[in-house]
Amino acid sequence: MPEWKGCLASVDVNVALLGYGTVGSSVSRMLAESGSEIERATGHRLRVVRALVQNLDKERAFPAADGVLTTDFAAVRDDPTIDVVAEVMGGVSPAGDYVRELLRAGKPVVSANKQLVAREGAELFATASAAGVQLRFEASVCAAIPVVKVLRESLVATNVHRILGIVNGTTNFILSEMERGAEYAEALAAAQELGYAEADPTDDVEGVDAAAKMSILATVAFGSRVTPDQVDTRGITEVTPSHIAAAAELGMVVRLVGIATLSGEEVDVRVQPAFVERSHPLAAVDGPFNAVMLQGDAIREITLEGPGAGGIETASAVVADLVSVVGTAGTGFLQNDACWRELRRMDAATWRSPFYVHLDVADEPGVLAHAASRLAAHDVSVARLVQRLEEGRASLNLVLHDVAFGDVRAALAEIAAFPEVLDRPFIAPVIA
Ligand code: NAP
Ligand code: HSE
Numbered sequence: 001m002p003e004w005k006g007c008l009a010s011v012d013v014n015v016a017l018l019g020y021g022t023v024g025s026s027v028s029r030m031l032a033e034s035g036s037e038i039e040r041a042t043g044h045r046l047r048v049v050r051a052l053v054q055n056l057d058k059e060r061a062f063p064a065a066d067g068v069l070t071t072d073f074a075a076v077r078d079d080p081t082i083d084v085v086a087e088v089m090g091g092v093s094p095a096g097d098y099v100r101e102l103l104r105a106g107k108p109v110v111s112a113n114k115q116l117v118a119r120e121g122a123e124l125f126a127t128a129s130a131a132g133v134q135l136r137f138e139a140s141v142c143a144a145i146p147v148v149k150v151l152r153e154s155l156v157a158t159n160v161h162r163i164l165g166i167v168n169g170t171t172n173f174i175l176s177e178m179e180r181g182a183e184y185a186e187a188l189a190a191a192q193e194l195g196y197a198e199a200d201p202t203d204d205v206e207g208v209d210a211a212a213k214m215s216i217l218a219t220v221a222f223g224s225r226v227t228p229d230q231v232d233t234r235g236i237t238e239v240t241p242s243h244i245a246a247a248a249e250l251g252m253v254v255r256l257v258g259i260a261t262l263s264g265e266e267v268d269v270r271v272q273p274a275f276v277e278r279s280h281p282l283a284a285v286d287g288p289f290n291a292v293m294l295q296g297d298a299i300r301e302i303t304l305e306g307p308g309a310g311g312i313e314t315a316s317a318v319v320a321d322l323v324s325v326v327g328t329a330g331t332g333f334l335q336n337d338a339c340w341r342e343l344r345r346m347d348a349a350t351w352r353s354p355f356y357v358h359l360d361v362a363d364e365p366g367v368l369a370h371a372a373s374r375l376a377a378h379d380v381s382v383a384r385l386v387q388r389l390e391e392g393r394a395s396l397n398l399v400l401h402d403v404a405f406g407d408v409r410a411a412l413a414e415i416a417a418f419p420e421v422l423d424r425p426f427i428a429p430v431i432a
Contacts, residue, residue: 013044013326016076017051018098019089020064022195023112023139024051026311027086027318029062038319044326046319050076052089052098061311073098077105084325086318087111088139090199096120103127103135108329110321112139112314115203118212118228121219125337134325139317141213142167142290145306146320151220152338155299160221162295163260164431167213169288169309170196170204171236171256176286178244179253196288196309207235207256210271214258217292218269222262224343231258232270232348239273243358243426246397247275249386250356253283257431261351268346275356275399276431281305349406353429354383357408359396359415360423363389367420368396378411379403393422399430 015031017024028048031038039045053069076082077098085102087109089095095116099109104127111117117124117137128135138148142165151160166172170191177187188205191197196204203209211231218226236256247254257274261267276283281303285291290308295301307313361367368387375382384399400408412425 010039010043010045013046013083013322014049014081015046015322016079016082016085017048018073018076018085018087018095020051020053020060020069021088022061022311023088023314023318024086025060025062025064026315027088028064030312030315030319032062034319038323042323042327044323046322046326049082050079052076077101077107082107084108084110084322086322087113087116088318089113090115092116092119096124099124099135100127103131103133106131106133108134108136108325110136110139110318110325112137112318114140114209114212114216115228118215121216122225122337122339129336134328136321136325137216138321139314141216142292142304142306142308143169143310144313144316145290145292145304145308146317147217147292147304148220149320149324150302150304151217151294155294155296158296158298160294160296160299161262163214163217163221163258163292164282164295165214165217165258165292166255166282166285166290167217167258167292167308168204168207168210168256169290169307170198170201171207171210172285172290172308173288174205175236175239175244175254175256178239178241179248191288194288195311205235205237207233207271210256210258214260214269214271217258218260218267220338221260221294222267222343223338223340224267225339226260226267226269230269230345232272234272236273238426242395243273246358246386246395247356250275250384250397250399251278252276252356252430253278254428255282255285257282257429259429261346262343263346265343266346267343268348268351270348270351272428274429274431280431282431347406349404349409351405352402353405354402354432355400355408356428356430357398357400357412358426359398359421361394361396361418362420362422363392363394364420367394367418370418370420371396371415374414375400375411378407380408380411
């Protein structure tokens with residue numbers, strides 16, 4: 001019998017990067033350091049031959065080889081030897097124009113840019129489809145967790161109807177640190193230092209980053225376009241140490257949670273601080289980690305958890321997409337838009353959940369009864385109540401039974417108008 005000589009001769013694949021920052025330099029490092037493993041597994045040698053940057057003189061975490069860095073986009077677009085491009089520069093413009101030009105030039109693109117994919121996905125996929133080249137975007141959601149691939153490929157025949165996700169590493173890191181006693185500002189500074197935060201961290205803390213990711217997940221899972229402006233979004237800037245302490249007292253933790261719901265022909269997607277029961281899998285998601293729970297008829301529930309931010313973690317997904325592009329070239333599959341139908345947006349008032357409500361009220365007779373009467377008037381039922389007293393004030397922490405959001409919102413609007421209510425009521429869904 002002839003001796004087995006291993007695989008066929010390896011093929012060289014020239015990769016270009018748009019961006020050589022936290023993620024771009026990590027992609028370069030991973031391709032350089034894990035090149036032989038990738039070659040052994042796939043038979044392809046991926047090399048970074050060009051990388052677009054703004055400033056050629058900047059110090060890089062993993063320096064590029066001589067001649068690789070360029071400030072000229074045309075040097076990427078017009079180079080016929082470049083086989084595939086990773087867009088890791090961020091921003092919607094000029095990144096969007098660059099990606100479209102590359103696709104039109106017949107170059108497959110993988111992107112880590114959630115804002116671009118979420119806002120301009122329809123147009124980008126139309127361009128990719130027309131050009132017959134792939135556009136992949138695994139790294140745009142939850143960094144290292146392969147959730148897009150699982151939804152688009154492994155669960156393609158499954159009716160996923162609910163997604164619960166911790167999809168922003170920075171805010172999860174900040175909330176975890178605050179639980180351990182850190183101040184908000186110091187935790188945010190640490191998240192920036194560790195490379196988790198966006199260039200403008202407002203996107204993280206105001207929920208904008210999570211909204212883009214949830215809109216991508218909902219679009220892929222439900223097959224209907226959801227754009228970030230259709231996501232009800234609240235960030236963590238309104239979460240105070242007293243909310244975190246109240247959660248602990250109730251046996252819960254505070255997390256920024258995205259919830260996407262498909263109900264009949266209607267869809268609802270939201271991002272907000274949520275009170276998560278300690279026994280729930282999402283409560284154990286700590287630091288910059290992310291987790292996504294997918295619920296569907298056949299699968300019941302699948303949870304994916306892993307690093308949700310960071311250069312090398314995101315590079316893992318970018319490199320996986322590059323390898324997939326190479327491995328599935330010409331299959332005509334992933335340049336197709338995941339959308340195939342138009343679903344209506346659910347009226348947010350009908351969206352149901354148990355809720356946590358925090359009220360700061362004057363410590364006076366009748367205040368609690370008055371608040372309870374407005375809740376009862378809207379059919380809102382209280383499951384638990386914890387009261388803390390401080391000099392003339394009472395901090396009321398209520399857990400409500402499952403209720404329509406519109407009813408609890410209406411009751412709180414009336415309660416907020418009482419003269420005895422000292423601060424704006426805080427409301428968060430409870431994940432049990
Ligand atoms: P970054 O460190 O700021 O790097 C951005 C890179 O793009 C830099 O090399 C920059 O050049 C280059 N660049 C930006 N605008 C450019 C322009 N107009 N022309 C040419 N080059 C330009 O950002 P990052 O953290 O790597 O993030 C990149 C993308 O990955 C973003 O979409 C982000 O949302 C996404 N992402 C990041 C993470 C993470 O944990 N960091 C995780 C998942 C996804 P200079 O270096 O010369 O300034
Ligand atoms: N800023 C993002 C986060 C990076 O903190 O999750 C990963 O997309």
